[in-house]
């Protein structure tokens with residue numbers, strides 16, 4: 001599998017620093033499962049984070065802080081927690097990698113798909129952070145992706161099949177980062193239904209709560 | 221830092237201390253790690269608008285997690301300071317922002333594994349970390365400033381643009397230029 005479309009440096013940086021919200025981070029983390037190159041890029045950014053931690057001017061720490069922590073270690077199990085052991089993959093490779101599969105509670109075939117029109121289906125992905133709207137979409141082979149209005153940023157990660165628009169073709173693992181200025185009219189490729197994860201800013205009905213948070217994100 | 225041996229870099233010594241905690245549950249080594257990291261972690265957390273009391277709690281929780289998770293530290297993948305940074309970052313998301321951070325699962329059968337490193341890429345992570353940091357120190361001040369804001373103040377690049385009062389596009393290009401230059405130093409992606 002060769003991935004041609006990756007998240008931007010800025011988005012990976014926000015994920016590496018920890019500032020990126022849950023919904024956007026789910027799209028990045030699921031792309032990372034499929035993309036060793038971006039895992040490596042994020043690891044490099046975390047090294048920069050380690051550098052900033054090393055070079056910060058130290059702040060005085062409470063006199064009793066070390067004693068408190070040492071006392072807490074006494075309550076910890078004596079044996080170190082074992083490092084996770086790599087499991088041997090069994091059976092077919094899941095369509096939905098982690099962490100997405102865990103959020104949905106199953107793989108693509110286990111889900112309750114809801115009709116969306118034009119033969120397309122969707123499953124909403126529940127988030128604790130309500131500032132984004134996160135959905136899994138299934139578009140029939142060769143058909144257009146239904147009209148969807150969104151403001152601001154939209155992230156799309158292909159998990160099965162492919163879609164294409166004016167900016168290129170997107171297959172499993174490919175990642176599209178679009179703002180609302182992009183008129184993309186994507187179509188699913190013929191041959192196989194296209195399953196993709198789509199993350200957008202939450203709909204306007206939440207605007208009273210989110211405007212404050214979304215505006216800096218959009219840079220307006 | 222009395223347990224430090226002369227003639228070794230600080231990065232190597234911190235890695236050795238962390239490995240001693242992981243493999244031997246060495247409390248003396250943990251005290252040395254605490255002496256190095258706790259005051260830096262406190263400054264790190266306080267730069268994110270946390271008060272001193274809250275910062276102290278996050279530092280303590282981070283250090284307890286360093287002890288708890290030490291066996292997961294892999295010196296081939298990250299240096300000690302990078303690994304401690306990721307623990308502190310996750311603790312800050314959990315304790316200060318009370319949010320979730322989705323992460324890939326290395327044991328997932330859907331995970332696409334890393335390719336074998338090319339011969340010229342097989343430099344130690346300690347060397348790589350030191351080269352990256354040296355490269356950051358050489359960056360133009362405006363590029364360093366954006367990276368510092370993003371990492372130290374827990375804000376997105378878009379919020380950094382607002383903080384600096386400059387267009388979003390300018391922040392993006394500073395980030396791209398900075399990362400391009402840093403990557404050229406270690407022969408990373410592209």
Ligand SMILES: [Zn+2]
Nearest residue numbers: 006007035038
């Ligand atoms: Zn990628």
